Amino acid sequence: MATESIEVDYSKYDFKDSTDLYVHLGKKGISKDVITSISKMKGEPSWMLDFRHRAFETFMKRPMPDWGANLNAIDFQNIYYYAKASEKAEKSWDDVPDNVKNTFNKLGIPEAEKKFLAGVGAQYESEVVYHSLREDLAKQGVIFLDTDTALKKHPDIFKKYFGKIIPPEDNKFAALNSAVWSGGSFIYVPPGVKVDMPLQAYFRINAENIGQFERTLIVVDEGAEVHYIEGCTAPVYSSESLHSAVVELVALNDAKLRYTTIQNWSSDVYNLVTKRAYAYDGATVEWIDGNIGSKITMKYPGVYLMGRHAHGETLSIAFAGKGQHQDTGAKMVHLAPDTTSKVTSKSVSRLDGRSTYRGLLKVAKGATGVKASVRCDALLLDDTSKTDTYPYMEIEQEDATITHEATVGKIGDEQIFYLMSRGFSEDDALSLIVNGFMEPFTKELPMEYAVELNRLIKLEMDGSVG
């Protein structure tokens, strides 16, 4: 068979800025004092400080998860929990400090904003440095802010939903995030408003041993629609960084919400994220989740289907290369009648990388007429790569219709042969097959992102058939 390799072109993201110009870089380690000082620096109301302290207690009490990826190398005392590179979130790129602006220029964010985004947020280390929203949307009452500002400007909506979908007690890393959170996006879309272009946030870790703990809260009111995209990158260091976000989504009656993530953290980032959505009557929530980078990712976006006819969907791809473990999946919890959900997961492992699908499908008692399907496909590109599938299904209602299917395979020699007999080189044949395998994912992305993703996963073939 062919020896093959797929290389992720990382050079574009691997540049580092000096931390000398930072406004604030605290000391390493976590303690009650560190948390109090973060809260003080931000000038938060006292309920938030209490919330952080409560979360910290939970964090200390909870053991590390004994299932899933190996997290033993994380040293919580060797991480910066708060780093601030500029004074405040600017509304114009011109006002963003040069060193930070250059970063986002290199990543092509301002360019993208002009072309096809309705709003952009950019987070650098712990704080959001740039934020903008198209004027007509602001006039219709759409709120798109960094989460810290939202806490001050819109305390009512904020307090109503913050920490309600994912309380700190949910898991150890949600507790950690709740204790030290900083930055992230806050979006509110008023009833009936349909945001026609995506809103985007870009998260960048720059310095070594930084922990990024952004907190995102999106509330889409009745009949409204929005598409939110987040991208993540970091330069490569020899020691680990930690990214532990909490993302809470609320889709009220008949709302539509799509959340797209393209995660391309460098190969030394631990990416341990909790994401969950509540979907009420007739609402639709879609997670489009791409995991390309990081050393270890543990992420299981969930949809709690709370109201009749709500629909949840997760479409994810994972690429596990050398030294990577992508432990991802989806949770669909059906709590109301006539709710539907669909999970499609695709993974590609190569060069001893390991991809794991871990998912939960639950149909609660009383949730009649539920229909749900889960489909996992894994592609192993060489004989040292690994894949696991752990789908959990808990069905407590007799008239549910549930299916799960999974396949694992390698690229068939006959497929390669077929394409080569039509004039493709072996490299092209392989990349065509992998792209075809991922197509259900890429076709859901805005065109510019699909192109970017295809470029990111540049196929390189130097093998011979034997």
Place this chain on the structure above:
Amino acid sequence: MSKLSLSLVDAGHIDGISSSRKEPDWLSKVRRTALGAYGELPIETSSLYSNYTDAKKMDPEKVFLDTAPSAGAPDLLKNRLQELADSGSAYAVQIGSTVTHVHIPDSLASAGLAVSSMTDALGTHPDMAKSAIESVDIREDRFTALNTAAFDSGLFVHIPRGLEVGDSIHLVVCLPDGGASTISRNIIHADEASRASIVQEIYAPNADMHQAYIELLTSDVKPGAHLDVTTLQMMNERAVNFSTRRTTMEKDATSNWYFGMFGSMLARYRIDYDLVGEGASVTDSEVAFGNSEQCFDIRTCINHKAPATEGRVTEKSILRDSSKSLFKGMIKIGENASKANAYLSGRTILLDPNAKSEAIPGLEIATNDVKATHAASVAQIDAEQLFYLRARCMSPKEAERIIVEGFLEPLSRKMSYQVRAWISSLVESKWSRRPLAINSDEELRKFVEVEETRYNEDAEIEQHYKYR
């Protein structure tokens, strides 16, 4: 020895078993070590399943062990014992912790076929018994440890090299009247190029406590051997059944296992197949049929440890009333198991609003030149199928019954027509809520006639896999 609650099992109890049976020293030591592990291990050792176990539904306070010889066979077994005596095939009967009957036809006995109690086997086949007992990793499961520490009975089967046993060998286990539980260590050893089929029947009379049959069965299938094992669990719905099984398959060995889980209030099965020899192949078919409050906790794992091995697990549950099934399936394909071919499926039909099903069909795959596919589904009876049958003048109940039978029937196709007839008759009894038994009466003869004319096929599995 007097009656003892399972929660009070201690070194004194196990030493008592050892000394009353004049067991060799090594065995007393193994028992002691295992007792220590039993005390330390959690009820579920795998973090994958720590929230998914029903083993705790057995209350050790309510389980009583009694190693005194049993009084005799409960009434429900009388007809069956007579039939076995008339049949002339090889069989063994264990009532409680006492093996009461063993019969081996002369022709098979002279060919070296051994069917005996474990205690006897320690004398007649000491090396085989020892290596089987020592092959078990007592730390892998709490109940493996319990069994190794405190087994008070068990059956041993050895099929010698090259021997082909035509008729099924029957292993009949029945818990005694009076409510005493039994812990059994069973061993099947199928030597090179042998061929045999074993039918295990498990019964329990009506009793008002958690009367338990706790079993550990290890099987060795040597190179080129073929072994079929059918377990028909027909215990009373108050009883408890714990079964831990590990089957080691060597080069080119083949094996078919059928589990008919019909009885007991709680059946906890932990089934492992180790495919250690190139070309080894196993087919595992499991049927759980739940009425009232019955609960089935099934964990099946196929470990592919050699190239070109083949494993198929098909589990199907029919759940009525408030019954529950929990299916934890796993395919593990190791780094050197290239060309392995694996299939795993769990399918459930829920017939009543309070029935409940959980399924975790897992895969762990460490090399790429393999075929592995799994599927699971939970649904109610297909409305279209129901409509079709009703359009042909069947009552809704009749139509449901036919669909359920059609759902379960394909799983027993690898077995002999006689065994298939028993299974059909048990499904029928289950459907009409009759007591479970497999007496060869007029009723059964009808099923035999049907099964004789059926063809063999594994269409479901063949059609499933396609590269995507």
